[in-house]
Amino acid sequence: MKILIVSDTHKAHVSLEQVLEREKPIDMLIHLGDVEGGADYIEALADCPVHIVAGNNDYFSDLPQEEEFVVEGNHIFITHGHYYYVSMGESDLLKEAKGRDADVVMYGHTHKPSLHEEDGVTILNPGSISYPRQSGRQKTYMIMEIDASGMPEIELKYV
Template sequence: MRVLIVSDTHRQNNNYLKVLEMVKPIDMVVHCGDAEGSEYLICEGAGCPVEIITGNNDFFSDLPREKEFSIGSYKVWLTHGHNYYVTMGNEALKEEAIARGVDIVIYGHTHKPLVDIEDKIIAVNPGSLAYPRQEGKRPSYVMMELDNKGKAHFDICYL
């Protein structure tokens, strides 16, 4: 199973559409919020199931603030992260994820990619395809793949 994880596209969808063409075929897209009204394009362009939530800039969206769902055998919690102070680090977010009993928390907001794998929790932030903030400021996303034994592997990718 191949999952494209993106965030913080902020209505700048050219890079999202470019990445879709580069990585297809995929089985799922996960968007961590701040689509700013581009939900239809994100879902229709994917050609596969899409999990998407609101971010702090999605003022008029009817999307949920958070979601829990499964990817393979993994329980996943999807949140934008701004309500968990992720700009100060992801410790509070990981504690909440562990308390919820999930295996993976996927979040955005910081515009900085991160794959943080610990014994009790995996935290994934794909960064931003529109306005990256990490050193080098390259648009980023994460590819999650489940191998033939169902184990998740994550790669931070850049445009």
Template sequence: MKILIVSDTHRKDVNLKEILERSGRLDMLIHLGDAEGSEQEIASWVNEGCDLEFVLGNNDFFSNLDREKDIMIGRYRVLLTHGHYYSVSLGPERLIKEARAGGFDIVMYGHTHRPFYEVDKKDGDKDLIVLNPGSLSYPRQDGHRPSYMLMDIDRDGEAHFSLNYLER
């Protein structure tokens, strides 16, 4: 299973369209907010059979998107959120606490425009995968390279993640 994870495209969709053309067939596209009304256009670019998951970002003003979603990807229970309601600009700690309290295996967020990947380990609890794909349109990390993540579920049901950058 191949899943593309993006966030914070802010209607500047040329990079996303390029990634979709390069990525080949996808099983799912996850957009973690601030698509700013491009949802229908993005949906027209993906292959048939690709599941689409969008959540509301702080700049999705006139949208009916869900604030967050609780979905299953293979055997993993996943929380999708933009993150601004969890103050992720100050760090992911509050979001991690909420995801753990909710029993999630993976939490995905955006908002910061900075890629992040961590396996949060806590004694006595299961590991929690925490990730942010960064932004394809307005990256803010050192080097300011547009970023996205790919998630692959292998034949044994194990999730693997790769952080990728759009090279110019």
């Protein structure tokens, strides 16, 4: 199974369109918030199952604040991250993920990519596919591939 993970598009879909074309076919798209009204467009564009959570700029949105689901035996918890103060660190987010018994927690908000494992939980942030803030300011996204054994492999990629 091939999953495209993005965040913080902020109505700017050009890079997402390019990445979808480059990475197709994908089996699932996960968007970690700040779509700013573009959820329906993203769902139609992806042409696969889509999970989107609301970000701090998704005003008046009916998107969920967070979601939990299982993919190939992996318990995944997704959130934008602002309610867990991720701009100041990941400790609150990790505590929540562990409390939910998540294998993988995904967040956005900071516009900076991050990928590591802590206390048995894989923590990832794909950065921003539209407005990056990390050194070098390259637009980023992640691909998660899950093989037949259920083991996820995650790769940070650049637009």
